[in-house]
Amino acid sequence: MPPKELQKKWKAPKGPKPVQRKNKNTIGLGRALRNARQQENAIEYLPDGEMRYTTEKHEADWVKLRSVTQESALDEFLSTAELADKDFAADRHANVKIIRLDAGVDSGSQPVTLTNAQRETLDAKQRAHAKELIVPRRPKWNENTSKYELDRLEKESFLEWRRKLATLQESNDDLLLTPFERNIEVWRQLWRVVERSDLVVQIVDARDPLLFRSVDLEHYVKETDDRKQNLLLVNKADLLTRKQRITWAKYFISKNISFTFYSALKANQLLDLENELGEEEFLKQYSANDFYNEIKEGEEDMDGEELDELLREKIKILTIDQLEDLFLANAPNEPLITPLPGKESIIQIGLVGYPNVGKSSTINSLVGAKKVSVSSTPGKTKHFQTIKLSDSVMLCDCPGLVFPNFAYNKGELVCNGVLPIDQLRDYMSPSTLVAERIPKYYLEAVYGIHIQTKSVEEGGTGSNHPTGQELLVAYARARGYMTQGFGSADQPRASRYILKDYINGKLLYVNPPPHIEDDTPFTQEECEEFNRELYTFEKLPETRRDQLREAALNKGIETLDLARDLGKLTFSAHTGATEGKEAKSVTHGGKQAALFNAASDLDREFFEMNNIKGNFVTPFHKASNTNSKKHDKKNKKAKKKAAMYSDF
């Protein structure tokens, strides 16, 4: 018998062998990506015969233009290496430690509260080093300079600049530098704006113009071409009182600084109103001058001081048309740049400034005033914007950038909007500054809270300003901001709201200029006097004023003086003081908040014990409770009382 054939397992029949075909499709995402990468990373032959090849990912222009003001030590090391054109190979086993000498804004050695003497010493030191606060210069170039050469020269010059500033910081521990811009691409924009502008306008915040002003930028403009002009636009001037404008104007005039006051916010409000009402009706109802300058005829010499003609002109907040005229009056008569063939020559005005000083608002007001719709036409270089205002004027808007300057402490930088609030870790130093600058009664009136301060015996400062913590705790408790868990006052959250109010001017403080005679700073007391007019009833938000008016009427107070009477009023979460009892705040939420309330009430009662008869009960001593019945509720209270009194 033939051997039995093993039955084969059935397999699915194989199809025809697949033929590898070339994908003839020349379009498609994958291919596009590959091609783009190949092009980007193609080998470059430099003019000096060298070959350059990079595998680096090329980034879009907007990514390159991101502002860099705070770098980690490693980032800083790498960007310096890149600027210096150095190559580094990573070595797995080497233990590398980066020691950062330029501590930048991370140094925390600056005290928050400065005495007059400390401030004066620090200020003198800052003045001595003021010349070292430089902006990077673009190296000289002409049409024969090649792109690569210029790029290399720019990087060298930038690196040199960064080294100088690092040395300045290193050798002066107690001086704090602003977190100046560290991205060369952003400075390149500024260089281009300066080169093409006939007039460079530095926009600064009126609350602290000198912190936002770069003196060296003005020098740089003059170095580029002596015919170019500088102008300081003091924006947000609506936040200053007339007296404050006079003081600042006197300072600027004495220092020969070309300046003007402006309020982009008011200008834009006025424009909106005009659009709403129509031009004719608007002119009938509002005279622009009234809207801008709250001073009426006859009130001018109210302070008993004769203002000369120049000063009287200079303290005015300009209207949009006046500002445009001033630009033209300050710019050279003829544009300095010869136009390209076929193009008309036009006066170019460069606008530069820190972020958040109101640059966009200023441009919007200028552009919005034109009845024609003006689209922003990107310039040749794509990044900074050129906006044609009229046939004779062109605006160049430079990205906002932080110049190197001195500050007293980090809190000041946060309060001025230079350091962002949302990434804030140390919320206490800026909050302390707010508590120090704004009087306690005004903080209470704005927020409708009562801020409980410690007396000197309890370890408080004894001044009439709360500490930062006292302010934050009172605010958080009144608003019910509690942390999870044990439920203590959420101070970081409270600080964010308070600091935002400070930055947008709801809580207002204006820095005075240095003394004209000797450039020394104002003392603490002079600063308080300089700002006194800002903390009146009229400056409060309207709803709060209504509340206070009503509360004052309830108490029979006719003329309300915030500093004197606020403690007596009951409004919002502020409960006024009544005979013998001090003012307190209505607080919300959290176990700890409840404990805090109970504790302070108990304390108050305990220290007032002199006025009451003593009540003393001991838990183990029941004198004459003879009734053995367990639930003898009837008359229990009366019996207890009787028992208690029988002890005495």
Ligand SMILES: Nc1nc2c(ncn2[C@@H]2O[C@H](COP(=O)(O)OP(=O)(O)OP(=O)(O)O)[C@@H](O)[C@H]2O)c(=O)[nH]1
């Ligand atoms: N009170 C007051 N606030 C102003 C004025 N101008 C601008 N602001 C406010 O300041 C803030 C910043 O204004 P922006 O115009 O965005 O400032 P910017 O300089 O363009 O800021 P970036 O876009 O970050 O560069 C906004 O909240 C404005 O409402 C002004 O004249 N008065």
